[in-house]
Amino acid sequence: MICQFCGIEFIEEIKNKECSMCILANNCKFVKCPNCGYEIPAQSKILKTIFNWRKNKNEVKRNR
Amino acid sequence: MRDERLIEKIEMTGTKESTTKKIILVGQPNVGKSVIFNALTGNYVNVSNYPGTTVEVAKGKMKTGGEEFEIIDTPGMYSLLPITEEERVTRSILFKDKPSIVLHVIDAKNLNRMLGVTLQLLEANLPVVLVINIVDEAERVGLKINGEKLQEKLGIPVIQTVATERRNIDPLKLIIKQYKPMRMHHNVETNSNNLPQYKEEIEEAIDKLKLIVNHKTEISQRALALLILQKDEEIISQYEEDNNKNTITNIIKDLSEKISQSLPYLISLERQKKTSELCEGVLTEKKTAIHQMKEKLGNIMIGPITGIPFLLLVVFLLYEFVGVFGAQTLVDFLENDIFGKYINPAVTSFVNNIIPWPVIQDLFVNDYGIITLGIRYAVAIILPIVATFFIAFSIIEDTGYLPRLALLVDKLFKRIGLNGRAVIPIVLGFGCDTMAVMVTRTLETKRERIISTILLSLAIPCSAQMGVILALMAGSPMALLVWIVVMIFIFLLIGFLAAKVIPGEKPMFFMEIPPLRMPKLYNVFTKTYTRVEWYFKEILPLFILASIFIWLGKLTGLFDLVIKILEYPVQLLGLPKESAVAFLYGFFRRDFGAAGLYDLKSSGLLEGIPLVVAVTTLTLFMPCIAQLSMTIKERGLKTSLIMISFIFPFAFIVGYLLNVILIFLGVSL
Structure with missing residues (x-):
């Protein structure tokens, strides 16, 4: 993932140390850049499900 | 293509020691590994599950110069530190199969990003040959790679290929044939200048x-x-x-x-x-006409003479989209047509019919009910404004304008004793002040952290509040201009004074500026959706809670008492006494209070100078309860209490002075 603020690339799964201190961390939908702290919205579960469903549907079509 | 060929499916039971030299193909997904594998191996391959997993690994044979090699095509891998099962399998093959050569295949278009894995493979002391594939596409977008120079820098063979056209596949075979391992013993330090040295x-x-x-x-x-x-x-x-x-x-x-x-x-x-x-x-x-245009536009955004007018243009467009379209057209439709004509009358009638006690009815409907006030504010007023703001913000973010804005204000920040890094939490504050306060901990000195927190609490409206403010000022650009000028003045004044009061050093800051790009519809849509979903989930319970508190306050008489007390300072500011209720909401969340002001404006009670005074005063409040608790967590209770005892009286004093000055100057808004 590339931070849109400072341009640094990082792995989405790397949890920022500050996040554990945040009171809103449990339900947080943002990925925090470990360099500058900028928050990038992670894709919502609903959207992910829709996109994966569409992707699978297209793949099935292609395989046919 | 693999499906056109004879594929023999077998279950692997383990890896056998063999004298045939092993060549392992590694790389990220979609870099053309399999095409290279096919080009090297010909028609006969085994595809099997890696032991204990469902991950498929393809194996084939290659004969070149009378020598036979076993080629293994591994699943895509982004790093030697695995996250997925595929990556785990690839690493396991690399670490256990004792390869004679590791062909690291990378995409020429993303050389910078993909060389990181090459470095990891070299750090692991693996015999790497770097295959830069898809060079034709890179050439098409104006990229040129000096393979010889890279080979010299890395100290390993480097070859550029277009596997789909079999370009440079024979030279690659020759490299494999002639490869002489220069592997170090495993306990020898990897001290090459070409590898990273860490802190x-x-x-x-x-x-x-x-x-x-x-x-x-x-x-x-x-x-x-x-x-x-x-x-x-x-x-x-x-x-x-x-x-x-x-x-x-x-x-x-x-x-x-x-x-x-x-x-x-x-x-x-x-x-x-x-x-x-x-x-x-x-x-x-190679700089194309588009590149040159982007460069010029980037310079316009950063330069102080051109950057500020450009920023004003962005604010104007934001105002037109959020303040006029979102706050007037959409809010009018949702509040008056949907809630006013259908939801509120239906719910009020339903609740009044099934609940005979007026006290309980008031909890759900009427003036301060959960549905008629809390949900109406959240859905009919805040949601359209915030959604249009988030659309605009996502577009701005996707273009790469934000880091340029940071660079523009950096010069200004240095004058008030902050370094460029402080730009980040301040800019983030326009999204969410609570998060921005947390980000202040990335600042190096305590002095900077305190100054930034004060400025965030005082003068930076969050996205939700910004949207409502733009909505409140809709139809009155002069009022918006006065508000902007006052907020910038307060920001600079407080920043400057705080920097004088809190001594300390001013460290340097470096930031990479990503390229300007056209915003992608998919990115804008997903970001807006995610932000609106997150915001709505966070504010709706708070708005409902606030409605319950107000209902309890009304039951106990505390609400009326607080309103009575607040009416004095509010009237001192030249505002109608009805706005005391909005200020009370503002203690919960600034945007909740702003929605209250919006209600007053809609009913014709608030306009002209009182409107600007009310909006300015409310902007200077602490943003919300969440931000307050974050400030306590980050800066400690003592510092936070000092900040609060400064912020609230200061907000009212500024409102009072603004009212007096505007009346004295005879300003008509």
């Missing part, structure tokens, strides 16, 4: 871990130590015997205490720096 504390920890990491594989001790530092459980579990586990835990714990950022991040940052160094003079980009 002193990390290097010390690596040295300590190297004493524990023994001769179990041919992988370098340095690479294993780095994986252990990144808490790779699979590697750690191999060294758990005796007291090693405790020693490893202690080394990692000691290091984590010494450094403030996450270890995987710091390690990958050093690798990125190294890849940038490697790309210097290797990667050249």
Whole structure:
């Protein structure tokens, strides 16, 4: 993932140390850049499900 | 194509020792590994599950110059530190199969990003040949790679290919045939200048871990130590015997205490720096007309003379989209047509019919009910405004304008004693002040952290509030201009005074500026959706809670008492006494209060100078309860109490002075 603020690339799964201190961390939908702290919205579960469903549907079509 | 060929499916039972030289193909997904594999192996391949997994690995044979090689095509891998099962399998093959050559296939268009894995493979002391594939596409977008120079810098064979056209496949076979391993012994330090050197504390920890990491594989001790530092459980579990586990835990714990950022991040940052160094003079980009135009536009955004008018243009467009379209057209439709004509009358009638007690009816409907006030504010007023703001914000974010804005205000920040890094939490504050307060901990000095927190609490409206403010000012650009001028003045004044009062040094800040780009519809849509979903989930319970508090306050009489008290300062500001209710809401959340002001404006009670005064005063309030608790957490109770005792009276004093000055000057808004 590339931070849109400072341009640094990082792995989405790397949890920022500050996040554990945040009171809103449990339900947080943002990925925090470990360099500058900028928050990038992670894709919502609903959207992910829709996109994966569409992707699978297209793949099935292609395989046919 | 693999499906056109004879594929023999077998179940692998384990890896057999063989004298045939093994060549392992690794790389990220979609870099053309399989096409290279096919080009090297011909028609006969085995596709099998890697033992104990459902991950498929393809194997084939290649004959060149009378010698036979076994080629293994591995699943896509982004790093030697695995996250997915596919990556785990690839690493396992690399570490256990003793390859004679590792062909690292990368996409020429993303040389900078993909060289990081090359560095990891070299750190692991693997015999790497770098295959830069898809060079035709890179050439089409104006990229040119000097392979010889990169080969010289890395000290390994480098070849550029277009596998789909079989371009340079024969030279690749020749490299494989003639490859002479220059592998170091596994316990020899990898001290090449071409590999990253990490922070002193990390290097010390690596040295300590190297004493524990023994001769179990041919992988370098340095690479294993780095994986252990990144808490790779699979590697750690191999060294758990005796007291090693405790020693490893202690080394990692000691290091984590010494450094403030996450270890995987710091390690990958050093690798990125190294890849940038490697790309210097290797990667050249032909500047097309579009590139030149982007460069010119970027300069306009950063330059102080052109940057400020450009910023004003952005604010104007934002105002037109959020303030006029979102707050007038959409809010009018939702509030008057949907809630006013359908939802509120239907719900009120339904509640009044099924609940006979007026006290309980008031909890759900009527003036301050959960549905008629809390949900109406959230859905009919805040949602359209915030949604249009988030659409605009996502577009701005996707273009790459934000870092340029940071650079523009950096010069200004330095004058008030903040360094460029403080730009980030301040700009983030326009999104969410609570998060921005948390980000202030990335600032190096305590002085900067305190100044930034004060400025965030005082003068930076969050996205939700910004949207409502734009909505309140809709139809009155002069009022908006006065508000902007006052807020900038207060921001600079407080920043300057705080910098004078709190002494300290001013450290430097460096930031990479990503290129300008056209916003993508998909990105804008997903970001807006995610932000609206998150915001709505956060505010709706708070709005409902606020309605319950107000209902309880009305039951006990406390609400009326507080309103009575608030009416005095509110009237002193030249505002109608009805606005005291909005200010009370403002103590819960600034945007909730702003929605209250919006209600007053809609009913014709608030306009002209009183409107600007009310909006300015409310903007200066602490943003919300969440931000207050974050401030207490980050800056401590004492500092936070000092801030609060300054912020609220200051907000009212500024409102009072603004009212007096505007009346004195005879300003008509």
